Amino acid sequence: MIGLLDEARELSIFTAYNTNVDAIVYLNGEIVQRLIDEFGADAVKRRMEEYPREINEPLDFVARLVHALKTGKPMAVPLVNEELQAWFDSHFKYDVERMGGQAGIIANLLANLDFRKVIVYTPHLAKRQAEMFVNKPNLFYPVVEDGKLVLKHPREAYRENDPIKVNRIFEFRAGTTFKLGNETITVPYSGRFIVSARFESIRIYTEPELKPFLPEIGLGVDGAILSGYQGIRPRYSDGKDANYYFREAKKDIMLLKREKDVKVHLEFASIQNRELRKKVIYNLFPLVDSVGMDESEIAYVLNALGYSKLAERIFTYNRIEDTVMGGKILIDEMNLEVLQIHTIYYLMYITHADNPLSEEELRQSLELGTTLAAARASLGDIRSPEDFKVGLSVPYNERGEYVKLRFEEAKRRLRTREYKVVIIPTRLVSNPVSTVGLGDTISTGAFTSYLALLRRKGAL
Numbered sequence: 001m002i003g004l005l006d007e008a009r010e011l012s013i014f015t016a017y018n019t020n021v022d023a024i025v026y027l028n029g030e031i032v033q034r035l036i037d038e039f040g041a042d043a044v045k046r047r048m049e050e051y052p053r054e055i056n057e058p059l060d061f062v063a064r065l066v067h068a069l070k071t072g073k074p075m076a077v078p079l080v081n082e083e084l085q086a087w088f089d090s091h092f093k094y095d096v097e098r099m100g101g102q103a104g105i106i107a108n109l110l111a112n113l114d115f116r117k118v119i120v121y122t123p124h125l126a127k128r129q130a131e132m133f134v135n136k137p138n139l140f141y142p143v144v145e146d147g148k149l150v151l152k153h154p155r156e157a158y159r160e161n162d163p164i165k166v167n168r169i170f171e172f173r174a175g176t177t178f179k180l181g182n183e184t185i186t187v188p189y190s191g192r193f194i195v196s197a198r199f200e201s202i203r204i205y206t207e208p209e210l211k212p213f214l215p216e217i218g219l220g221v222d223g224a225i226l227s228g229y230q231g232i233r234p235r236y237s238d239g240k241d242a243n244y245y246f247r248e249a250k251k252d253i254m255l256l257k258r259e260k261d262v263k264v265h266l267e268f269a270s271i272q273n274r275e276l277r278k279k280v281i282y283n284l285f286p287l288v289d290s291v292g293m294d295e296s297e298i299a300y301v302l303n304a305l306g307y308s309k310l311a312e313r314i315f316t317y318n319r320i321e322d323t324v325m326g327g328k329i330l331i332d333e334m335n336l337e338v339l340q341i342h343t344i345y346y347l348m349y350i351t352h353a354d355n356p357l358s359e360e361e362l363r364q365s366l367e368l369g370t371t372l373a374a375a376r377a378s379l380g381d382i383r384s385p386e387d388f389k390v391g392l393s394v395p396y397n398e399r400g401e402y403v404k405l406r407f408e409e410a411k412r413r414l415r416t417r418e419y420k421v422v423i424i425p426t427r428l429v430s431n432p433v434s435t436v437g438l439g440d441t442i443s444t445g446a447f448t449s450y451l452a453l454l455r456r457k458g459a460l
C-alpha cells in the first residue's frame with residue numbers, strides 16, 4: 001500500500017473553496033449536563049422535537065447537539081445569527097484551534113504527504129487563516145499579477161482585510177453519559193457536531209480576476225477536489241442569491257475542464273436546507289466525476305431526491321444493503337463515475353460496471369483512505385509521508401467480519417451486475433485525538449489513489 005501512496009504522491013492536485021478556523025471543544029458529560037440544566041430538560045426536549053435547521057438562539061444549538069449525541073451521528077448545523085458568537089465564546093473554552101474546511105484540511109494533508117504540487121484556492125484569505133497553512137514548498141495559492149497567473153505560498157498571499165470564519169466543533173466520545181430529564185443518554189459513537197458559521201461576508205466563489213485562469217490551473221493538475229458549496233446561502237442582502245452562486249460554480253468546473261478533462265471530486269457536506277441541498281445535487285453532481293460523503297449525508301441526499309423511506313432507514317440503521325441501494329440510485333440518476341461513502345464501520349465505492357479499475361484495485365484505493373484516516377485519528381495530524389505507517393498498525397473495527405458477511409448477502413439480494421460495488425471495514429482508532437476532518441482525509445486518500453490507479457492503467 002505504501003507503493004500506491006508513492007504513486008499518488010506523484011500527482012498534482014487543485015483544491016477549493018472552503019477554509020475556516022475550527023475552534024474545537026472536547027465535550028464530556030459535565031459540560032453537556034450543565035447546558036441541559038441551564039435551559040431545562042423539558043425545553044430542550046421540546047426544541048429537539050421541532051428539530052431546528054439553523055441556530056438562531058442558544059436553545060437551538062443545545063437541542064441539535066443533544067440530538068446528535070443521542071444518535072452518535074456526525075452533524076453540522078448553520079449558525080446564522082452573528083451575535084451568538086459571543087454566547088459561544090463566553091460558554092466554552094476552546095481546547096484547540098486548527099485549520100478547518102475541506103479545502104484547507106485537504107491542502108495541508110496533501111502538502112504534508114509531499115504531493116508533487118498542491119494548489120489551494122479559497123476566496124477569503126485573512127492573515128490568521130493563511131498562517132494555518134503548513135509551511136511546505138509544494139503548496140501554492142493562485143494570484144493574478146500583471147495579467148498573469150502566479151503561484152505563491154498562501155502565507156505570502158494573504159489579504160489584510162479579508163473576513164475570517166470560525167466554526168465551533170464539538171467533539172464527542174462514545175460512552176459519554178448525561179441525563180435529559182429522567183432519561184439517561186449514553187453516546188453510542190464518537191464523532192463531531194459542527195456549528196458552521198454562515199454569515200453574509202463569507203461567499204463561496206472564484207474572484208472574477210482569477211476565473212479566466214481556471215483552464216490554466218486545470219491543465220496543470222491531475223485532479224481537483226472541490227467542496228464548500230454547503231456554505232452558500234439562499235440569498236444575500238446585495239440581491240445575489242444561491243442560484244447566482246451555483247451558476248458561477250458550474251462555470252468554474254467547466255472552466256477547469258476546458259483544456260483537459262481533469263477529474264473532479266466533490267466532497268459533500270451536510271446541508272440542512274433541503275432546497276439548497278437539491279441545488280448542489282442537481283447543479284453540480286452531473287458535472288463532476290466523483291463524489292464523497294458520509295452516512296448521514298447520503299441519507300439527506302436520498303431524502304432530497306424523494307427517497308424518504310430509504311433515507312430514513314439508512315439514517316436509523318446504517319445497514320449495508322440500504323446504502324448499496326442508495327448508492328446505486330445516486331450513481332445512476334447523476335451518472336457519476338464513482339461514488340464513495342464513508343461510515344463509521346465501512347467504506348464503500350460504487351462505479352458503473354465499465355469502470356477501468358478492477359474491484360480489487362477499488363478496494364486498495366479504499367484501504368489507502370481508511371489507513372490515512374486511522375493515522376490522522378491516532379496522531380491528530382499527518383505531518384509527513386512517514387506518518388501513514390501509523391495507520392497500518394490500527395486494527396479493523398470489531399464489526400469487520402460482520403460487515404463483509406452482510407455485504408456478500410446484500411450483493412446476492414440486490415442486482416449489482418451493472419455496477420462495481422466494493423466495501424471494506426474501517427480501521428477504527430478507539431481513542432481518536434479528534435474526528436473532525438477524518439472524512440475529508442478518507443476522501444483525499446481514496447480519490448488520489450483512484451487517480452493513481454487510473455494512471456497506472458493509462459486511463460488518466
Ligand SMILES: Nc1ncnc2c1ncn2[C@@H]1O[C@H](COP(=O)(O)OP(=O)(O)O)[C@@H](O)[C@H]1O
Nearest residue numbers: 074294342343344377429432436437438439440
Ligand atoms: N476513531 C476513528 N478512527 C478512524 N476513522 C474514523 C474514526 N472516527 C471516524 N472515522 C472515519 O471518519 C469518517 C467521518 O467522516 P465525516 O463524517 O465526513 O467527517 P468530516 O466531515 O468531519 O471529515 C467516518 O465515516 C469514519 O470512516
Ligand SMILES: O=P(O)(O)OC[C@H]1O[C@](O)(CO)[C@@H](O)[C@@H]1O
Nearest residue numbers: 018100101102167196230231437
Ligand atoms: O460547511 P463549512 O462551514 O464550510 O465547514 C466545513 C466543516 O467541515 C470540515 O471541513 C470537516 O469536514 C470542518 O473542518 C469544517 O468546520
Ligand SMILES: [Mg+2]
Nearest residue numbers: 269294439440
Ligand atoms: Mg465530511
